Amino acid sequence: MRCHKLFGETKHSYNVKSNKMKFSILSIILTFLTINLHAQQTRTNVDDLNFYADVIANAGNPIHKQRAHEEFAALFDRWLNSDQFSMKDLESIQWLSVKKPEDESFTLVTWQLLKEEGDNHYYGYVLKDGKAHKLTSSDEDEDLEYDILSADDWAGVLYYNILTVYKDSKPIYILFGYDAHKTYENRKIADVLSFDDGKPVFGSEVFKKQEKGERGVIKTRLVLDYASDSNVSLNFNPSLDMIVLDNLIPRMGRMPGQGPTMLPDGSYVGYKWDGEYFNYIDKIYHETQAEAPFPKPILGKDSRNIIGNNKKTKKKRN
Numbered sequence: 001m002r003c004h005k006l007f008g009e010t011k012h013s014y015n016v017k018s019n020k021m022k023f024s025i026l027s028i029i030l031t032f033l034t035i036n037l038h039a040q041q042t043r044t045n046v047d048d049l050n051f052y053a054d055v056i057a058n059a060g061n062p063i064h065k066q067r068a069h070e071e072f073a074a075l076f077d078r079w080l081n082s083d084q085f086s087m088k089d090l091e092s093i094q095w096l097s098v099k100k101p102e103d104e105s106f107t108l109v110t111w112q113l114l115k116e117e118g119d120n121h122y123y124g125y126v127l128k129d130g131k132a133h134k135l136t137s138s139d140e141d142e143d144l145e146y147d148i149l150s151a152d153d154w155a156g157v158l159y160y161n162i163l164t165v166y167k168d169s170k171p172i173y174i175l176f177g178y179d180a181h182k183t184y185e186n187r188k189i190a191d192v193l194s195f196d197d198g199k200p201v202f203g204s205e206v207f208k209k210q211e212k213g214e215r216g217v218i219k220t221r222l223v224l225d226y227a228s229d230s231n232v233s234l235n236f237n238p239s240l241d242m243i244v245l246d247n248l249i250p251r252m253g254r255m256p257g258q259g260p261t262m263l264p265d266g267s268y269v270g271y272k273w274d275g276e277y278f279n280y281i282d283k284i285y286h287e288t289q290a291e292a293p294f295p296k297p298i299l300g301k302d303s304r305n306i307i308g309n310n311k312k313t314k315k316k317r318n
Contacts, residue, residue, distance in 0.1 A: 045079050046089045053095040053111070062115040069113050073123065080125065080132045101162045101173050108175070108193075110135070112158050118183035122156030126193075126200045133200050145219045149202040155221070157189050163236045163243075165273050172204060174243070176235055181225065184258045188234040190222040190243060190271075207271060209280035222271070227253055227261040233268075242272040244284060 052072035059065045079085055090109070091098050099108045110124035124135035137156025144155060157177025164171050173193040181187040192204040203220035210216040226232045226248055237244040246264035253261040271278035 045075065045084060046092060049076060049079070049093050053093055056111070056113055057095045062119075065113065065115055077132075077134070080127070097158050097160065099159050099162050101164045101171070103164065103171060105171075106195075108159055108162065110157065110159050110177070112180070114180065120180045122158060122179065124154070124156070124159075126151065128195070128200075129198060131198065135200075141223075145221060145223050147203055148220060151200050154202060155189060155191060157187075157191075161235055167206075167276060172206070174236070180228070182228075184228050184253060184255060184261065185225055186228045186232070187226075188224045188232060188245075190234060192221060206276075206278055207280075208277040211280070211282070218277070224248065225262060227251075227258070227263050229253075229255060230263050232264055237270075240270065240284065242270040242281060242284075243278060244268050244270045247283070 049072060052068045052075070055068035056065055056072060059068065087107070090096075090107075095111060097108075097110045100106070106126055106128040108124065108126055110122060113121040113123065115121070122137050126133040126135065133151045135154040135156070136152050138149070138153040140153070141155065149155060155177075157179045159175050159177045161176040163174040163176070165174065166172070175189075175191045175193050177189045177191065179187040179189065190207075191202050192206060194201050194204060205218045205220055207219040207222055208216060209219075222234065222243075222245070224232055224234055224245060226246075232246045232248070234245040235243070245268065247267045247269050248262040249265045250260055251263045253259055268284045270281040270284050272281055273279075
């Protein structure tokens with residue numbers, strides 16, 4: 001009896017161990033399959049986003065662009081707010097502008113939908129502290145140089161650079177952006193980004209222009225509207241330690257139907273940070289021309305595009 005009992009206990013113990021081993025193996029297999037499925041789904045999302053982004057940028061038919069954008073925007077929003085999102089995958093998506101400040105405290109994502117000539121739309125997100133703040137552009141720009149804006153009435157642009165400066169030991173961020181504004185007119189903006197209770201705020205009274213004998217003007221952002229067939233710069237120049245921009249003068253346009261427009265005269269002006277304001281500096285360079293130089297390519301002869309990526313040969317889609 002005792003032997004039989006011992007044999008029974010041994011058999012029972014063996015079965016328990018065997019079941020535990022089977023369960024462990026099954027758990028490992030299920031974990032592997034789950035990880036593999038998650039990776040495949042992530043790859044599928046990124047591949048789909050790249051496909052839609054390519055159609056948005058290169059399709060010849062505006063209806064195809066619009067449909068691709070609808071799919072892209074919905075998928076992108078879901079992906080951003082899912083556990084499948086990763087910064088590495090985000091930076092791999094073509095035709096997006098993905099920018100970070102030097103302290104990497106947030107990520108700025110923007111893109112452009114050009115339906116037809118002169119019909120441009122801009123979209124974006126500010127990613128900060130695990131939250132995705134969706135940017136909704138506004139067509140209202142009557143007082144754009146003086147307004148304080150939120151994520152819900154954002155001055156839509158494609159950002160190409162971020163500058164960090166400090167005011168009262170706190171960082172503020174200068175965002176440089178491009179807008180293919182109208183058929184005959186492009187726009188560049190130097191905006192200011194700060195955060196209020198974790199939410200993005202655009203604009204701050206930091207751009208100061210004080211000329212002799214004139215009352216000083218303080219703006220919340222710089223806005224340059226200029227002829228679409230000219231090349232205008234607006235960016236931070238580290239050698240001069242200031243924001244440098246083309247000096248614009250009014251001229252009659254050369255394209256049929258263009259009318260009066262603003263063109264660079266070959267000289268440059270700037271704004272230099274003093275810890276409180278960006279103060280206007282008149283005529284950094286004085287090599288003015290009798291006529292404003294144009295036409296020039298919008299993005300110049302640089303091998304990079306407006307968002308800082310290497311230019312690619314566009315593939316036309318129907």
